[in-house]
Amino acid sequence: MKTEKFSFTGHAGDELAARLDLPAGPQLATALFAHCFTCSKDTIAARRIAARLAGLGIAVLRFDFTGLGQSEGSFETTHFSSNVEDILLAAQALDDRGMSPGLLIGHSLGGAAILKAASTLPDTKAVVTINAPADPAHVIGAFREDLPRIRSEGSAQVCLGGRPFTVSKDFIEDLRGIDLPGVLKDLKPALLVLHAPRDEVVSIDNASRIFLAAKHPKSFVTLDDANHLISRSDDAEYVAEVIAAWVGRYVELTPPAPPPGAPEGIVRATEADPDGFLQDIQSGPNHHMFADEPLAYGGTNKGMSPYGFLAAGLAACTSMTIRMYARRKEWPLDDVRVDVSHDKVHAQDAETGARDKIDRFQREIHLTGDLDGDQRARLLEIADRCPVHRTLEATSQIETKLAG
Structure with a gap:
């Protein structure tokens, strides 16, 4: 994945900071990610989702709202409608x-803002919300005890997520004027609602209200024991996987023709965890896997090892x-x-005459059916005609036997 610094002018004329995560290969589509309330574009969830979608061929723009992260401007002057802008x-x-x-993706209040924005973006084919409130005014609960002071003074400093923010009276008034259920009734893109049942910030009933208010096509997936911020890497990876699996039904991801000599296209390995060995393996737009190493070798064991893929x-x-052979012969x-x-064995054990170790693949074939002895023997011979076998045997030893 390649990442470019990106900037654009926000609603108040301030420069907003963004990152554009680009696929290493052909770009098949583009997504826009809106972060959670008072968060930034660089949360674990935002980074992991962007990386996974980039591996699928989808470029992702994630940006900091006005007055947050690396963006210019004052948070005090913003509100929900300005986030939509x-x-x-x-x-x-x-x-x-x-x-x-x-594709539009929004986390928490960013999810509500994405829903509102989607109605005016005609090229949008799919929308994803993550732990989003059904009513944007839900966020007021995070500083409810400060409301009297905000109303009387016009603004006040509140503590959100352990950090001080100045919230204005206009911010609260704007939140209360948003009719999200009305927006959802007219939502045309496909909708995926992702929500954690144990979310203590935005309860699961919000997901039900969003889902029921929207028209089909729509989908709902639970995030089990994830927290509101999706701060654990495993949960962020799961969210990314679900979005990647779902979006292909609604966003065209047809790859370009493969290069000459590679009829199956390119298999690409992209590092998913720079602190370990986890790899995103992408074969075209439809096939995704993980490669990893066992825990004993410093990996996280989330995918097969490279030799596992070879086997x-x-x-x-x-x-x-x-x-294929049995079908052609119409055998039972x-x-x-x-x-x-x-495993690896000493070459002299394999009677090759070489001194170094070589790779040995032990293959056991189980055949079920009313086959006679000659048919079983013939199918054993046919196994050695497997194209991968022929590729490997040029440098490896492959031992094959019938089971039972």
Whole structure:
């Protein structure tokens, strides 16, 4: 993933700071991400979602609202409607670059703002909310005890998330004037509602109200024990995975033609955790996996090891090759299972004459069906014609036997 610094002019003429996360390969679509109330574009959730979507071929713009993060301006002068304006201006900045966003994602109050903005962005095909309130005025509960002072003085400093912010009377009045259910009734893009049942900031009933108010197509996915900020990396990864799996139904992600000599396209590994070994493996727009190392080798064991993928390729190709042959011969093969293990052995043990260690794949084939001895023997021979087998045997030893 490549990340560019990006800036645009916000609703009050201030320069707003953003990051544009770009796919390493072809860009297939564009997304716009709005962060949670008083947060920034660099939260764990924002960064992980952007990285995962970039791996899918979707560019993601995440920005700091006016007066927050690295953006200029004063938070005191902002309100919900100004956040919506900032979102629209971010979308316009992308459009000016020829990258009109087809996917909008909003976290917490940013989710409510995204819903409001979506109604005026005609190119939007899909909208995602994460722990969003059904009524933007819900955020007032975070500083309810300060309301009398805000009303009498016009503004007051409150503590939000352990940090001081100045909240104005205009901010509160604006929140109370937003009719989000009315917006949802007319929402045309597909909607995905993600919400944590144990969210202590925005309760789960908000997700129900958003979901019920919207028309189909709409989807709801629970975030189990995630917190409101999606601050754990595992939860952020899950959110990213769900969005990546869902969005392809509504946003066109057709890749360009593969390069000559690579009919299946490019398989790309992108580092997902710079402190460990976790890798995002993307094969075209539709297939995503994780590669990792076991805990004993410093990994997090969230995916197969590289050798695990190699063994999986041999096992799958062997099974497919046997099935194709049996189908053509119309033999009574009911089921195929191929077990593959990998290790390294001394070359002299493999009778190659070399001194170094080589790779050895042990393959055990299980065939079920009313097959006679000759048919089973022939299918064992056919296993050695598997294309992956032929590729590997140029430098590796592959031992094969029938089970049972």
